[in-house]
Amino acid sequence: MRRSTRKKLVQAAGFLALRVAMGLVLAVLVLFLYDIGRKGGGAISWEFLSQAPRRGMTEGGIFPAIVGTFLVTVITALLAIPLGMCSAIYLNEYARQNRLTRLIRLSIRNLSGVPSIVYGLFGVILFVNALRLGTSILSAGLTLGLMTLPWTITASEEALKTIPDSYREGALALGATKWQAIRTNVLPYAVPGMLTGTVLGLARAAGETAPIMFTGAAFYLPYLPKSLSDQFMALPYHLYIMATQHHAIQQVRPLAYGTALVLIVLVLGLNMTAVVIRYRLRRKRR
Amino acid sequence: MRKTRWTNVRESAIRAFFFTCGILTVLVLLGIFATLVATAVPAFRDITPSEFLLKTNWDPTSPEKAEYGILSMVVSTLMVTGGALLLAVPIGIGVASYLSDVAHWRVREILKPVVEILAGIPSVVVGFLGIVLFGPLIAKVFHTGHGLNAANGSVLLAIMALPTIISISEDALSAVPAAYGEASLALGASRWQTLVRVKLPAGLSGIIAATMLGMGRAIGETMTVLMATGNARSFPHGFLESVRTMTSGIAIELGEVPYYTTHYYALFAIGLVLFVMTFAVNMAADVVLRKYQEKER
Numbered sequence: 001m002r003r004s005t006r007k008k009l010v011q012a013a014g015f016l017a018l019r020v021a022m023g024l025v026l027a028v029l030v031l032f033l034y035d036i037g038r039k040g041g042g043a044i045s046w047e048f049l050s051q052a053p054r055r056g057m058t059e060g061g062i063f064p065a066i067v068g069t070f071l072v073t074v075i076t077a078l079l080a081i082p083l084g085m086c087s088a089i090y091l092n093e094y095a096r097q098n099r100l101t102r103l104i105r106l107s108i109r110n111l112s113g114v115p116s117i118v119y120g121l122f123g124v125i126l127f128v129n130a131l132r133l134g135t136s137i138l139s140a141g142l143t144l145g146l147m148t149l150p151w152t153i154t155a156s157e158e159a160l161k162t163i164p165d166s167y168r169e170g171a172l173a174l175g176a177t178k179w180q181a182i183r184t185n186v187l188p189y190a191v192p193g194m195l196t197g198t199v200l201g202l203a204r205a206a207g208e209t210a211p212i213m214f215t216g217a218a219f220y221l222p223y224l225p226k227s228l229s230d231q232f233m234a235l236p237y238h239l240y241i242m243a244t245q246h247h248a249i250q251q252v253r254p255l256a257y258g259t260a261l262v263l264i265v266l267v268l269g270l271n272m273t274a275v276v277i278r279y280r281l282r283r284k285r286r
Numbered sequence: 287m288r289k290t291r292w293t294n295v296r297e298s299a300i301r302a303f304f305f306t307c308g309i310l311t312v313l314v315l316l317g318i319f320a321t322l323v324a325t326a327v328p329a330f331r332d333i334t335p336s337e338f339l340l341k342t343n344w345d346p347t348s349p350e351k352a353e354y355g356i357l358s359m360v361v362s363t364l365m366v367t368g369g370a371l372l373l374a375v376p377i378g379i380g381v382a383s384y385l386s387d388v389a390h391w392r393v394r395e396i397l398k399p400v401v402e403i404l405a406g407i408p409s410v411v412v413g414f415l416g417i418v419l420f421g422p423l424i425a426k427v428f429h430t431g432h433g434l435n436a437a438n439g440s441v442l443l444a445i446m447a448l449p450t451i452i453s454i455s456e457d458a459l460s461a462v463p464a465a466y467g468e469a470s471l472a473l474g475a476s477r478w479q480t481l482v483r484v485k486l487p488a489g490l491s492g493i494i495a496a497t498m499l500g501m502g503r504a505i506g507e508t509m510t511v512l513m514a515t516g517n518a519r520s521f522p523h524g525f526l527e528s529v530r531t532m533t534s535g536i537a538i539e540l541g542e543v544p545y546y547t548t549h550y551y552a553l554f555a556i557g558l559v560l561f562v563m564t565f566a567v568n569m570a571a572d573v574v575l576r577k578y579q580e581k582e583r
């Protein structure tokens with residue numbers, strides 16, 4: 001009898017420890033969001049969102065950084081989404097189980113583990129120097145695009161896997177070629193899922209700093225970029241500058257908080273949109 | 287429809303197109319490696335590899351004698367990463383166990399996406415919070431002048447590694463066949479005993495893989511450590527000292543270095559070391575994960 005009481009006590013203590021671990025993680029998340037929401041909220045105004053920084057970035061807003069992040073993300077999407085989808089189509093529809101396919105899969109898994117700053121180094125050599133794109137929106141966007149590629153491939157393949165084989169077989173049995181079967185009976189059903197998955201990848205790319213630091217992001221530009229070969233301001237890099245490199249760090253802290261809030265709303269907003277759409281798609285399919 | 291020669295040609299062309307897209311990832315990975323090697327090699331015209339890897343002084347801009355030892359940075363990286371894992375692994379396994387064994391399934395369905403939110407916070411924001419939240423806290427508790435040190439970096443990296451560790455460990459725990467748990471409960475073990483003595487050992491390889499993937503992420507993380515660890519160049523002696531990791535070393539200096547100098551090449555050599563380290567960790571995680579998936583079948 002005493003032994004069983006002890007067993008119960010140990011279990012209660014153990015489960016309590018697990019709950020504490022969960023609580024700790026939730027507390028950290030709440031603390032993060034609360035701190036940024038409260039202190040960043042005070043800095044947000046129409047002026048903050050719609051104007052360029054003024055007086056050595058001690059006043060004004062973050063409009064050029066919002067535009068820069070938007071433009072870079074568009075370039076990222078243009079590279080990563082089509083390439084990711086096509087790779088996924090190859091892997092899921094055409095590839096046989098052989099050594100080459102295993103090598104491709106291995107490369108994808110390893111690419112997603114390459115540190116973001118290493119992508120930055122690669123971008124400097126390939127896009128900025130070798131392809132002579134200079135430090136520009138284009139270089140930064142393409143660098144981020146390469147970094148996003150493994151995520152978009154994985155997400156697109158997940159979407160293709162959910163399409164039952166009978167869809168493909170139905171078309172093939174009617175005499176369609178492989179590509180006709182894919183185009184008419186697979187892609188229309190898979191593309192929404194592919195797109196939502198890739199949005200998650202884009203959200204992560206939009207918040208990245210290390211790959212764009214040396215490929216095009218600028219410290220301070222009071223005007224908007226005129227072409228894709230201009231340098232640009234970006235939200236994550238702007239936050240880094242305001243938090244560590246500015247000459248009056250304490251004075252601009254509210255602006256840094258405001259930038260952090262805008263960045264987090266943008267990234268988490270994209271994330272949640274994708275999650276909600278994916279949830280709806282899954283429900284519809286059932 | 288009759289398949290003509292034309293359709294056959296078209297089909298092969300389409301297949302070739304998709305194949306090219308598929309093979310591109312291999313080329314990108316090889317390209318990154320080749321680029322790093324090619325740009326790192328010229329550094330060793332002026333530096334011996336042993337000096338580079340084993341010396342602790344890094345002072346490329348010294349007017350007397352430039353020094354290129356990266357050992358302090360490597361040790362700093364390992365220290366911050368090790369500290370992060372000491373925090374993240376027990377908490378991560380705890381949360382994974384809670385989600386798989388304790389929580390009601392409705393609670394679990396809510397909490398899992400909530401943990402994912404943590405993974406979505408950009409690293410630069412985490413670094414910012416290290417400066418404004420954890421820094422002052424650490425300075426107060428440990429009476430250090432400022433809180434920008436290895437401990438701060440470890441706490442932040444632990445938070446960033448947690449979502450990876452939690453989700454993969456949770457997968458590993460739910461992949462343990464239900465019969466294992468049922469057999470243990472039938473023999474009179476409590477749910478806690480079943481978790482600790484049956485399920486966690488059965489899911490161990492998945493948990494190890496999760497830890498290694500978290501480690502790979504922590505080693506390569508740049509912005510958080512750059513912002514929160516203080517970036518002192520000296521050899522680290524404790525967690526309350528300011529440290530400079532390999533990633534922050536590159537990030538700080540690449541913006542100012544003149545192109546095509548030994549210093550420039552040496553920064554790429556650091557990048558190469560970083561690439562090799564994360565590659566090795568990720569490959570090891572991959573092998574472990576594969577083994578355990580094969581075993582499941």
